[in-house]
Amino acid sequence: MIITKTPFRMSFFGGGTDFQGFFNEHGGAVISTTFDKYCYVNVRHLPRFFDYSTELCYSKIERLKAIESIEHPAIREAMKFLDMHEIRLNYEADLPARSGLGTSSSFAVGMLNAFYGLKGKYADKKKLADEAIYLERILCKENGGIQDQIAASFGGLNRINFSADGYTVNPIIISTERKEQLNDNLMLFFTGFSRFSSDISKVQQSTMKEKTKQLLEMLSLVDDAEKILTSKSDLNEFGKILDYTWKLKRGITSKISNDSIDAIYTKARKAGAIGGKLLGAGGGGFLLFYVEPDKRTLVKEAMKDILYVPFKFEDGGTRIIYYTSESYESKVQ
Known part of the structure; x- marks a missing residue:
């Protein structure tokens, strides 16, 4: 066995x-x-x-x-x-x-x-x-x-x-302390919606040629994020570009987000989340937010109608x- x-x-x-x-x-x-x-x-x-x-x-x-x-x-x-x-x-x-x-x-x-x-x-x-x-x-x-x-x-x-x-x-390669800080500043919530990522990916692939500019910009953000993580930069910058990459991703196809997800995202931002994104191909599932420690309770309260999922990196x-x-x-x- x-x-x-x-x-x-x-x-x-x-x-x-x-x-x-x-x-x-x-x-x-x-x-x-x-x-x-x-x-x-x-x-x-x-x-x-x-x-x-x-x-x-x-x-x-x-x-x-x-x-x-x-x-x-x-x-x-x-x-x-x-x-x-x-x-x-x-x-x-x-x-x-x-x-x-x-x-x-x-x-x-x-x-x-x-x-x-x-x-x-x-x-x-x-x-x-x-x-x-x-x-x-x-x-x-x-x-x-x-x-x-x-x-x-x-x-x-x-x-x-x-x-x-x-x-x-x-x-x-980052210090244990900085990695723990990043982990502590991330909050995961389940929206309750589910979808087949293959269906959304098919649409995304069909529009890839038209969205090359957005994808190249999303690619450049990988360098920016890595520099933030591996330098002495304010880690909150990670949350800000997480918000920016989500806005770029939403523009690739209308199937990535919807009114319900947008409303949840806006509610979390108003409660204090610096940035966030929907994980995966889109259309539902888990929302990830970057939240400073003193705002976690406010964000959790604002999101009380959906499931909060604590986690640790592995x-x-x-x-x-x-x-x-x-x-x-x-x-x-």
Whole structure:
């Protein structure tokens, strides 16, 4: 039996520049971090006592004989890709899916990690990130960028650079005290809305040529944000450009925000938040705000109708937290 634990991510700057159609031509970069909310994937071989050979438990339960009959596209394609047979898979998570935190990519990374573990093989973080990207973007044909899979696999507070030659993961080196201050100045709220990021990403990709100017400006803000974090600059400047990048992102497509989200954002700003943004592709999910300590109570009170989610940064990325070997000989030749 294998159990993997894979963190969710929050992306601060550069979202949209991680689309291959953009970074192949212009380059791209994001600043993101993983935090202490996780998905857990439990995989073992299914005993041969049943009239089905695969059992999957996520938001629904599937019991079937043929891998091709699996409804969940990522599980189906991953099992075919890694030649997995006769398995029982359970998925659990600390936060809901379709909420802007890269949940589907964290699941893809954690599942691949578990599958390799079940085979008795080691897969390093880059291999897991690369294969999760291949699984979601090529095999499942889902629209979107490639930052989520990388963040979930590697973990930590990073600047991830993209180019036609690939990507690099560069940890942002700041003092423990400054990192804790940044963490303490961020507040996360769940709007209650959810959406399929692939649908919004499809619209975003179709307008990318028209929005190149905005995306290039969003890319330049990655440099500005990194300088703020790694220098002695007032950390509040991070919150101010978070507000600015959100305004740029809203202009890419009307599907990124809506009247309800705009009203919540305005309410938080009036209560004292310096800046913030909707996480993920847009359309709903989690709102992140930068708030000075003396304003946190006011912002929390202003947002009392939606769920506040405390969190801490994490650095581990995906990992196997439980492993027991088992004897298994496949009947498939």
